[in-house]
Amino acid sequence: MADILRGDVVAQRLCHRVTAQVERMRAERGVVPGLAVILVGEDPPSEVYVRRKLAKAKQVGIRSFEHRLPAETGEAELLALIARLNSDAAVHGILVQLPLPEQISADKVLNAIDPDKDVDGFHPVNVGRLSTGGGGLVPCTPLGCMMLLDEVVSEFRGRQAVVIGKSNIVGKPVALLLLERECTVTVTHIHTVDLASIVRKADIVVVAAGAPRLVRGDWVKPGAVVIDVGITRVTSEDGRTRLVGDAAADEMDHAGVVTPVPGGVGPMTIACLLGNTIKAAQALTA
Numbered sequence: 001m002a003d004i005l006r007g008d009v010v011a012q013r014l015c016h017r018v019t020a021q022v023e024r025m026r027a028e029r030g031v032v033p034g035l036a037v038i039l040v041g042e043d044p045p046s047e048v049y050v051r052r053k054l055a056k057a058k059q060v061g062i063r064s065f066e067h068r069l070p071a072e073t074g075e076a077e078l079l080a081l082i083a084r085l086n087s088d089a090a091v092h093g094i095l096v097q098l099p100l101p102e103q104i105s106a107d108k109v110l111n112a113i114d115p116d117k118d119v120d121g122f123h124p125v126n127v128g129r130l131s132t133g134g135g136g137l138v139p140c141t142p143l144g145c146m147m148l149l150d151e152v153v154s155e156f157r158g159r160q161a162v163v164i165g166k167s168n169i170v171g172k173p174v175a176l177l178l179l180e181r182e183c184t185v186t187v188t189h190i191h192t193v194d195l196a197s198i199v200r201k202a203d204i205v206v207v208a209a210g211a212p213r214l215v216r217g218d219w220v221k222p223g224a225v226v227i228d229v230g231i232t233r234v235t236s237e238d239g240r241t242r243l244v245g246d247a248a249a250d251e252m253d254h255a256g257v258v259t260p261v262p263g264g265v266g267p268m269t270i271a272c273l274l275g276n277t278i279k280a281a282q283a284l285t286a
């Protein structure tokens with residue numbers, strides 16, 4: 001079987017580093033990094049994600065500001081809250097959990113966040129910075145994928161990387177990060193014709209399609225690294241539910257390395273959010 005690359009272990013290491021940085025900022029400059037998290041409505045998965053983000057922030061010493069708004073909140077009200085947080089010196093990072101209720105334009109909301117406090121890296125200014133070579137805040141899940149790859153890939157230059165999924169949150173930014181490292185990157189998605197034959201050429205596969213067990217064992221080149229971003233709750237015939245990745249985990253016997261689901265990319269996303277909050281706090285208070 002392939003080696004299992006435990007994201008939870010790598011994330012814990014990153015969280016220890018963040019804890020030390022928080023402590024140093026407090027001791028040397030009296031700055032306590034602050035993260036505002038906004039949740040609109042009652043989407044159950046979002047509730048879980050937000051709870052985890054807040055708990056981890058607290059654990060590493062980041063001050064968090066939780067804003068829970070009812071599902072019927074209007075766009076103007078949310079924009080007014082963001083404007084207040086943009087000018088609040090105690091807040092260094094602002095995260096609006098997606099998806100938003102349909103009466104609110106996510107684009108408008110993300111555009112309203114101060115790019116220097118945009119710890120999700122979704123503001124067009126940060127998207128632009130990423131596509132022109134960096135300097136901005138980078139989306140957390142793609143950053144987590146790259147940190148996992150850095151654990152096991154010693155040379156990226158010239159390697160064949162295939163990204164499955166074209167979302168703004170994962171697929172597109174991770175493709176740009178791999179390109180920055182000089183991989184030859186192919187971006188595919190669930191409508192790609194003969195996806196299997198494209199994946200078979202890849203040394204690195206990042207799958208973020210939200211399609212359980214999409215990547216089969218015989219699609220994977222021997223020795224390839226598979227980063228599985230997918231996480232879908234599946235109910236089996238006996239009524240039990242479990243979390244399933246986008247790669248068929250039990251078929252990954254000739255991959256070199258795979259990330260598990262759960263315990264792979266998920267914990268890295270949260271750790272990178274905390275890392276981005278420190279980066280934003282350092283830049284804003286320099």
Ligand code: GUN
Pocket residue numbers: 095096097098099120140141169
């Ligand atoms: N919803 C799903 N993934 C994310 C994420 O990374 N950030 C935010 N804000 N919302 C999400």
